[in-house]
Amino acid sequence: MTYLDALQTTLAGEHAALFVVGYLGAQTSQSRSPQLYATLRESYDGHRDRRDRLEDLVREAGGEPVAAGASYELPQVRSEDPTTIAAAGLAVERACGATYGFLVANATGHGRRWAVAAVVDSGLREIDLGGRPRTFPGR
Template sequence: MSELDALQTALAGEHAAVHVYGALGGRTSASATPALFEAVSAAYTAHRARRDLLTAAVIDAEGEPVAAAPAYEVPRLESPRDVERAARELERSCAATYAYLVASTAGAPRRLAIGALNDAAVRELAFRGTPETFPGLDEYTDR
């Protein structure tokens, strides 16, 4: 897979993350669960920014940025615990996508991917994730 293909894959993942975090934000409450609301809001903002950086990276690589899908599957969200679990799983998935991007790129795109991988791993912890020695690489997981 080419560097451009890897960038497009990461961009598609960010489109999905932005959509899902929008749904998660709609299921949290600033008054009932302020810490969760703040974490979801911060993650939404971070993923929007990362999506925009990836769009620029794809254009810099002379590609046409992949468009967002018309819809994404959103997990069942009946409680704050469901929101937290969905966010944790989403960040774990983003970490895996960025680990792949790290392995598939060099230079500036790789630096972007390393920063995004670190951010996803830290955000996963905000949603009660488990620290991992090599986030995004299931075969080396500490679980």
């Protein structure tokens, strides 16, 4: 697998994460669950920034960024139920951590440092969503 392939795979994962996290945010009550809402908002902003950076990296590597899908599978959550929404958000962050771990294995230099920072960010957000600290986030 090439670095460009790993970037494209990670970009595809970010497209899916944005779709799902946006949906989860829309299911969350800002007034009833302000902390969860803030965490999902932060998650959305972070994934959007990483998606944009990945598109730049793909172009720098000589590729055309993979497009977002028209739709993605959504988790089954009960509207405004913080427990199921947080669990679904936790699953998104774990999946992203694993995907970025794959990018770490296929990158070097600055690209690897950036991917490691993304793994750490996803790991921290896992904790915000009720996950437990793990030795190797994304694994």
